[in-house]
Amino acid sequence: MTAGRTFLVVDDSRLHHQMYRLIFSRPALAGSTLLHAYDGRDGYAQLLAHPELTMVFLDLNMPGMTGLEFLDRRRDERLHLQVPVVLVTTESSAEDEARGLAAGAAAYLRKPFTPEQLEALVVRMTQRASAAASGS
Amino acid sequence: MSAPDNPFASLMADYVGECLPLAEEVVERVIALERLWAAGAEWQETHAPLKGLLHTVKGNSAMMGLAPLQELAHVLEDLVGLLGGEAEGRRAGAALLVRGAGLLTDLIRGATAGPIPEIIPAEFAEEVRAFLQAEQGSREDSQVERRMQEQRQVDRRATRAVGEFGGDGTITTIRVDSHRLDALLEYLGEAMIAQASLRDAARPLLNRRRATDESAAIDQAILGLERTLKRLEGALMETRLLPVSTLFGRFTRQVRDLAHSEARQVRLEVAGGETRLDKTIIDRLGEPLVHLLTNAIVHGIETPEERAAVGKPVEAVISLRAVQRSDRVLLTVSDDGRGLDTDRILVRARALGLAPVSDSPSRAELLALAFLPGLSTAEKVSALSGRGVGLDVVAGSIRDLGGQVSVDSEPGRGTTFTLRLPLTVAVLRSLLVRVDGERYAVPLADVAETVRVGEQTLHQVARQGMMTWRDEIIPVLDGGEALAGARPASRPYCVVLRSSPRPRGLMVDAVLGHQEVVVKALDPTLGRPPAIAATTILGDGRVACILDTARLGEQLTRVA
Numbered sequence: 001m002t003a004g005r006t007f008l009v010v011d012d013s014r015l016h017h018q019m020y021r022l023i024f025s026r027p028a029l030a031g032s033t034l035l036h037a038y039d040g041r042d043g044y045a046q047l048l049a050h051p052e053l054t055m056v057f058l059d060l061n062m063p064g065m066t067g068l069e070f071l072d073r074r075r076d077e078r079l080h081l082q083v084p085v086v087l088v089t090t091e092s093s094a095e096d097e098a099r100g101l102a103a104g105a106a107a108y109l110r111k112p113f114t115p116e117q118l119e120a121l122v123v124r125m126t127q128r129a130s131a132a133a134s135g136s
Numbered sequence: 137m138s139a140p141d142n143p144f145a146s147l148m149a150d151y152v153g154e155c156l157p158l159a160e161e162v163v164e165r166v167i168a169l170e171r172l173w174a175a176g177a178e179w180q181e182t183h184a185p186l187k188g189l190l191h192t193v194k195g196n197s198a199m200m201g202l203a204p205l206q207e208l209a210h211v212l213e214d215l216v217g218l219l220g221g222e223a224e225g226r227r228a229g230a231a232l233l234v235r236g237a238g239l240l241t242d243l244i245r246g247a248t249a250g251p252i253p254e255i256i257p258a259e260f261a262e263e264v265r266a267f268l269q270a271e272q273g274s275r276e277d278s279q280v281e282r283r284m285q286e287q288r289q290v291d292r293r294a295t296r297a298v299g300e301f302g303g304d305g306t307i308t309t310i311r312v313d314s315h316r317l318d319a320l321l322e323y324l325g326e327a328m329i330a331q332a333s334l335r336d337a338a339r340p341l342l343n344r345r346r347a348t349d350e351s352a353a354i355d356q357a358i359l360g361l362e363r364t365l366k367r368l369e370g371a372l373m374e375t376r377l378l379p380v381s382t383l384f385g386r387f388t389r390q391v392r393d394l395a396h397s398e399a400r401q402v403r404l405e406v407a408g409g410e411t412r413l414d415k416t417i418i419d420r421l422g423e424p425l426v427h428l429l430t431n432a433i434v435h436g437i438e439t440p441e442e443r444a445a446v447g448k449p450v451e452a453v454i455s456l457r458a459v460q461r462s463d464r465v466l467l468t469v470s471d472d473g474r475g476l477d478t479d480r481i482l483v484r485a486r487a488l489g490l491a492p493v494s495d496s497p498s499r500a501e502l503l504a505l506a507f508l509p510g511l512s513t514a515e516k517v518s519a520l521s522g523r524g525v526g527l528d529v530v531a532g533s534i535r536d537l538g539g540q541v542s543v544d545s546e547p548g549r550g551t552t553f554t555l556r557l558p559l560t561v562a563v564l565r566s567l568l569v570r571v572d573g574e575r576y577a578v579p580l581a582d583v584a585e586t587v588r589v590g591e592q593t594l595h596q597v598a599r600q601g602m603m604t605w606r607d608e609i610i611p612v613l614d615g616g617e618a619l620a621g622a623r624p625a626s627r628p629y630c631v632v633l634r635s636s637p638r639p640r641g642l643m644v645d646a647v648l649g650h651q652e653v654v655v656k657a658l659d660p661t662l663g664r665p666p667a668i669a670a671t672t673i674l675g676d677g678r679v680a681c682i683l684d685t686a687r688l689g690e691q692l693t694r695v696a
Contacts, residue, residue: 013196014150063185
C-alpha cells in the first residue's frame with residue numbers, strides 16, 4: 001500500500017526513531033522509505049530537499065526549533081505545503097494541538113500511540129490526499 | 137497497554153539508555169539550583185531545560201507502556217513550574233523534585249529487570265499533587281502571571297542558547313549494542329593470537345633462508361598484519377571508552393541523600409568527568425565507589441558540631457576526581473574528615489594475627505593494613521550500600537579490574553583513596569617470564585625494574601628473602617614457590633614489582649621480553665588460584681597465566 005512512499009520523522013528522541021522503524025517494518029507499511037531528522041532545523045532542511053515526501057511526523061517538543069516553530073516557518077515560507085505534516089504531541093497539550101492545526105498541521109497524533117493507530121492515520125491521510133488529487 | 141504485549145518491548149534497553157541520563161540531569165540541575173539559591177543567586181537558566189527533559193521522559197514512558205513512570209514525570213513537570221515562585225514554596229518544591237527525580241532515575245534503571253512497581257510512584261505523585269494544590273491555593277493570580285512571564289523569557293533565552301549548535305545534518309554518531317563491541321574484541325583477540333602463531337611458525341623459515349625475496353615478502357606481510365591489528369586494537373579500544381561522568385552522575389544525589397540521613401553537611405565536588413575508561417571498567421566501578429563514598433560519609437566526616445568545635449567549616453567536602461596518566465587512570469575519593477585511626481588499625485591487625493613485617497611499621501604500611509580482610513568491616517549498615525562491607529572487598533573488586541587501590545590519610549585532615557585503573561581490561565602490556573619451565577605474564581604497569589641478582593645480594597631474614605634494591609631492603613618471593621607451590625630454587629633474575637606500600641621482588645628463571653597479551657578471564661569453575669588474575673594464549677597456542685601482582689604482595693604481608 002505504501003511501497004515507494006517516503007516519510008520523514010522529526011524527533012529529538014532516538015528512541016522514537018526506533019519506534020517508527022519498528023512500525024514501518026510491519027506488513028502494513030513495509031516497503032516505504034523513512035528519513036530521519038533529530039532536530040527541527042535538520043527536519044526543515046530535509047523537507048526543503050524532499051518535496052516528494054508522502055508525510056512528515058513532527059514532534060512538538062524539541063530544543064532548538066519546536067514543532068510549532070517548524071510549522072510557522074513553513075507557512076511563512078510556503079514550503080511544500082502539499083506535504084501533510086502530522087504533529088506528534090503528548091497528552092495535556094490541547095492548546096498546542098489547536099495552534100498546530102492552525103499553523104498548517106494536517107493532523108495530530110497523541111502519545112502514547114500504537115502501531116495500529118499510526119497505520120490507520122497513514123491510510124486515512126493517503127486516501128485523503130489521493131481523493132484530493134483525483135478531485136482536482 | 138501493559139508492558140509484556142507492548143509492541144515496543146524490544147526497545148526497553150534503548151529506553152533506559154535514553155531516559156536514564158535525562159532523569160539524572162534533572163537531579164543534578166535541581167541540586168545546582170538549590171546551591172545557587174543558598175548562595176543568594178536568583179532565577180537561573182540552570183532550570184530552564186528541566187521541563188523539556190521531563191517531557192521527553194514522559195513521552196517515552198508513555199510509548200513504552202510504562203504508565204507509572206509517565207505519571208511520575210508528568211507531576212514532576214508540573215512541579216518545575218513552581219521553581220520560579222516564592223522562596224518558601226520553591227524550596228520545598230525543589231526538595232520534592234530532587235526526591236521525585238531520584239525515584240524516577242531508580243525506576244528507569246530497573247525497567248529492563250522486570251515490571252515497574254506501581255504503588256511507590258503513584259503515592260509519590262499523590263504527594264506532589266497535594267503539595268501543588270496547597271501551593272496554588274496560597275497564591276495570588278498576579279504572581280502566577282508574573283511567573284509565567286518569567287518562564288516565557290527563560291524559554292526564549294534557552295531556545296537561543298540551544299539553537300546555536302546546529303550541524304550539517306549528517307549523522308555522525310550511531311548507537312551500538314555493547315555486546316557487539318565485546319564480540320569484536322573477542323575476534324580481535326583471536327586474530328592477534330593467530331598473528332603471533334604465524335610469526336612464530338614463520339621464524340625458522342625466515343632464519344633458514346636468509347634474505348631471499350620470498351622470505352622478505354613473508355616478513356613484510358607479517359609485520360604489516362601486526363601493525364594493522366595494533367591500529368585496529370587502538371580504534372576498537374577507543375570505541376569502548378566512555379567518560380567517567382556517566383558513572384559520577386549518579387553519585388550527586390546518593391551523597392546528598394546519605395549525608396542527609398546521617399545528619400552530615402557534605403558537598404560533593406567532581407572533577408575530570410571527561411576522563412575516559414573502558415565500559416567494562418565503568419560498569420564495575422559503581423559499587424566500589426559507592427562503598428568508598430559511604431565510608432567517607434558514615435565514618436570519615438564528623439558531625440557539623442564536631443567540625444565546628446575543631447574550627448573546620450561545617451560543610452564537609454568529598455571530592456571525586458579522575459585523571460589520566462599515560463595508560464592508567466587515577467580516580468581519587470577524598471574527604472576532609474577525621475582521617476583513619478592507624479593506632480586502632482594496628483591493634484586490630486595484631487588481634488587478627490595480621491601484624492606487619494617490621495616492628496616499627498611506617499605510616500604507609502599501617503594504612504595498607506586497612507585493606508586486609510576483617511580490618512575495616514563497617515560496623516554500621518548504611519542505607520546507601522545496604523550492607524556493611526570492608527575495604528578488602530573494595531580492594532578485591534579493583535584488583536579484579538586489573539587495578540590497585542591505595543590510601544593516604546592524615547589525622548584530623550582527611551582521607552584519600554586512590555584507584556589506579558587500566559584504560560582497558562582486554563589487552564595487557566606484559567613482561568613474559570619463565571619459572572620452572574612455565575611462562576607467566578606480569579602486567580608491565582606493575583614492573584619497576586628487572587635485575588640480575590647474584591646469590592650474595594639475597595639474604596634470608598626470618599624465613600623471608602630480602603634484597604637490596606636502590607638503597608632499600610625489599611622482600612622477595614621465589615617464583616616457583618609463590619606461583620606453583622614448588623620448592624624454592626636458585627634463580628638468576630628478580631622482577632621488582634611496584635606494589636603498595638613498598639616494592640617487592642619476584643625471583644624468576646628467565647625474562648623473555650615484552651608482549652601484548654589478550655586477557656582471558658579464568659574459568660569460574662577453577663575457583664581463584666592464588667596470585668593468578670587471568671590467563672592468555674601465547675603465539676605457540678599454549679596457555680600462560682597472568683599474575684595478580686597485588687595478591688603476591690598479600691602473601692608476603694602475611695608472612696610474619
